[in-house]
Amino acid sequence: xxxxxxxxxxxxxxxxxxxxxxxxxxxxxxxxxxxxxxxxxxxxxxxxxxxxxxxxxxxxxxxxxxxxxxxxxxxxxxxxxxxxxxxxxxxxxxxxxxxxxxxxxxxxxxxxxxxxxxxxxxxxxxxxxxxxxxxxxxxxxxxxxxxxxxxxxxxxxxxxxxxxxxxxxxxxxxxxxxxxxxxxxxxxxxxxxxxxxxxxxxxxxxxxxxxxxxxxxxxxxxxxxxxxxxxxxxxxxxxxxxxxxxxxxxxxxxxxxxxxxxxxxxxxxxxxxxxxxxxxxxxxxxxxxxxxxxxxxxxxxxxxxxxxxxxxxxxxxxxxxxxxxxxxxxxxxxxxxxxxxxxxxxxxxxxxxxxxxxxxxxxxxxxxxxxxxxxxxxxxxxxxxxxxxxxxxxxxxxxxxxxxxxxxxxxxxxxxxxxxxxxxxxxxxxxxxxxxxxxxxxxxxxxxxxxxxxxxxxxxxxxxxxxxxxxxxxxxx
Amino acid sequence: xxxxxxxxxxxxxxxxxxxxxxxxxxxxxxxxxxxxxxxxxxxxxxxxxxxxxxxxxxxxxxxxxxxxxxxxxxxxxxxxxxxxxxxxxxxxxxxxxxxxxxxxxxxxxxxxxxxxxxxxxxxxxxxxxxxxxxxxxxxxxxxxxxxxxxxxxxx
Numbered sequence: 001x002x003x004x005x006x007x008x009x010x011x012x013x014x015x016x017x018x019x020x021x022x023x024x025x026x027x028x029x030x031x032x033x034x035x036x037x038x039x040x041x042x043x044x045x046x047x048x049x050x051x052x053x054x055x056x057x058x059x060x061x062x063x064x065x066x067x068x069x070x071x072x073x074x075x076x077x078x079x080x081x082x083x084x085x086x087x088x089x090x091x092x093x094x095x096x097x098x099x100x101x102x103x104x105x106x107x108x109x110x111x112x113x114x115x116x117x118x119x120x121x122x123x124x125x126x127x128x129x130x131x132x133x134x135x136x137x138x139x140x141x142x143x144x145x146x147x148x149x150x151x152x153x154x155x156x157x158x159x160x161x162x163x164x165x166x167x168x169x170x171x172x173x174x175x176x177x178x179x180x181x182x183x184x185x186x187x188x189x190x191x192x193x194x195x196x197x198x199x200x201x202x203x204x205x206x207x208x209x210x211x212x213x214x215x216x217x218x219x220x221x222x223x224x225x226x227x228x229x230x231x232x233x234x235x236x237x238x239x240x241x242x243x244x245x246x247x248x249x250x251x252x253x254x255x256x257x258x259x260x261x262x263x264x265x266x267x268x269x270x271x272x273x274x275x276x277x278x279x280x281x282x283x284x285x286x287x288x289x290x291x292x293x294x295x296x297x298x299x300x301x302x303x304x305x306x307x308x309x310x311x312x313x314x315x316x317x318x319x320x321x322x323x324x325x326x327x328x329x330x331x332x333x334x335x336x337x338x339x340x341x342x343x344x345x346x347x348x349x350x351x352x353x354x355x356x357x358x359x360x361x362x363x364x365x366x367x368x369x370x371x372x373x374x375x376x377x378x379x380x381x382x383x384x385x386x387x388x389x390x391x392x393x394x395x396x397x398x399x400x401x402x403x404x405x406x407x408x409x410x411x412x413x414x415x416x417x418x419x420x421x422x423x424x425x426x427x428x429x430x431x432x433x434x435x436x437x438x439x440x441x442x443x444x445x446x447x448x449x450x451x452x453x454x455x456x457x458x459x460x461x462x463x464x465x466x467x468x469x470x471x472x473x474x475x476x477x
Numbered sequence: 478x479x480x481x482x483x484x485x486x487x488x489x490x491x492x493x494x495x496x497x498x499x500x501x502x503x504x505x506x507x508x509x510x511x512x513x514x515x516x517x518x519x520x521x522x523x524x525x526x527x528x529x530x531x532x533x534x535x536x537x538x539x540x541x542x543x544x545x546x547x548x549x550x551x552x553x554x555x556x557x558x559x560x561x562x563x564x565x566x567x568x569x570x571x572x573x574x575x576x577x578x579x580x581x582x583x584x585x586x587x588x589x590x591x592x593x594x595x596x597x598x599x600x601x602x603x604x605x606x607x608x609x610x611x612x613x614x615x616x617x618x619x620x621x622x623x624x625x626x627x628x629x630x631x632x
Binding site for chain 2: 067068069106110113152154155157158159161162165169175204323324325326327329330333384426428429432433436437438
């Protein structure tokens with residue numbers, strides 16, 4: 001029993017209450033200071049203003065004071081307003097292929113979820129292979145990763161969470177106490193995170209990075225090339241993740257029969273596979289083949305949008321269904337991020353930032369790769385992975401140009417680690433939901449996540465140094 | 478009849494708080510009202526994270542937060558069941574309540590409604606630095622409650 005009085009100083013209590021308005025006033029003043037200070041040598045006025053907009057967006061993305069998409073809206077408004085890019089150029093960037101590819105991929109993922117196909121696949125795999133504690137754990141881990149190859153990792157986490165919840169309840173696992181409970185939710189979260197970096201479809205960050213790369217340099221990365229380059233990392237991280245989890249939290253259940261019954265019951269409620277499930281699955285399969293074989297000529301966005309049209313022509317989805325599964329803020333977020341990246345590049349601000357702030361230490365290609373990948377992997381723990389790309393990529397591409405590095409390689413150095421958020425619940429929705437289950441504490445996640453982050457960074461850098469040259473990729477142009 | 482209000486929630490639990498509330502009710506010849514507050518904050522946060530960061534649509538995000546609330550409700554029933562067993566063992570009158578919403582608001586409402594003379598709350602463990610910058614919800618209840626408030630730290 002204790003009596004506690006708020007003994008904090010009155011100024012602190014008052015300032016905590018006035019934090020939000022004060023924050024925005026300070027942000028406005030900072031922006032004003034940055035655009036009205038004397039223009040530094042080597043920087044154009046447009047570049048100075050682009051940096052001011054960049055600083056505002058950086059602070060808002062990091063602080064999360066407004067939704068991410070609204071921060072992008074700031075960029076969309078401020079860039080033409082302060083003459084960094086013309087109105088026409090700014091809004092034309094919304095027509096960027098990456099934005100439409102992301103949109104198409106999210107609509108496809110929505111259709112798969114709506115049809116129930118993804119749910120059926122998940123339940124079938126778990127029911128078929130999860131007949132022992134170890135196998136059930138592995139099937140959740142690998143399933144989360146494999147599904148995240150084909151649809152947004154966030155959607156996979158949302159879909160699998162209720163199933164894993166039911167399994168843990170079926171097994172009578174005590175929240176916060178049961179090792180197996182922790183393992184199941186870690187497997188769900190980390191499986192999604194690791195699998196999410198395997199293809200363009202795991203999240204919107206890679207298409208966004210490629211959109212910025214294309215707008216600023218004209219270079220691009222093909223669908224299959226990306227997966228071939230990244231797959232070893234995914235495999236190694238799945239092995240490391242499984243090893244680490246089972247060492248940290250030894251399995252403490254003898255059998256999973258009751259979980260099996262939960263899965264059987266859930267499968268029974270699904271009934272027979274419907275025409276919609278077959279058809280949506282076929283459309284997705286053909287779309288993936290289209291991205292692999294036609295992506296270069298027809299364009300990834302075109303293939304995605306053709307598939308979306310087919311879904312509607314075959315009446316596999318209704319517009320209302322898609323509206324429920326896709327958050328349209330995505331267009332603002334990614335459109336705004338591409339506008340910001342392009343504004344920094346075209347105004348010369350990215351090049352100036354590179355020369356004045358980073359140029360002195362980044363002298364060798366591998367240093368640039370190592371430092372940017374490290375920044376990306378740790379920054380993504382605190383802020384959204386799309387924001388990490390919007391912040392780091394324009395600068396790193398500027399650096400690539402000044403050091404004759406292949407800008408596509410630099411894009412990998414940011415885009416891949418930006419997806420590897422293992423440590424904190426705010427890093428990515430999959431982690432947030434795992435912690436919300438109460439089976440995992442933030443401390444559990446931070447401890448294991450730190451090891452995963454460092455391992456992923458080392459493996460990624462080793463892969464770039466030793467594996468990529470074997471498939472024709474190198475640091476230099 | 479006098480009432481002791483024991484407040485439990487999704488944030489944490491404490492066997493010491495339950496024992497204390499049952500004993501206090503027995504000693505004071507009062508009835509024990511056990512209130513389980515389903516805090517919507519966490520489920521809302523999950524909804525926002527999926528919606529704002531993951532750009533997942535309203536339906537799956539909503540289903541997700543509903544699934545979390547369903548689980549919390551189940552845990553609430555189990556927790557209230559445990560308190561009921563303790564109260565029955567000590568022959569203390571027992572009334573279970575479950576409410577959903579803002580923790581502070583709900584607890585203050587129920588203190589008023591039940592006319593409890595003492596409220597027993599569980600507060601979250603926090604590091605010193607967090608204690609300095611943010612107060613616990615239990616502290617806020619204590620500050621505004623019209624009755625005695627006894628705090629325990631979660632186990």
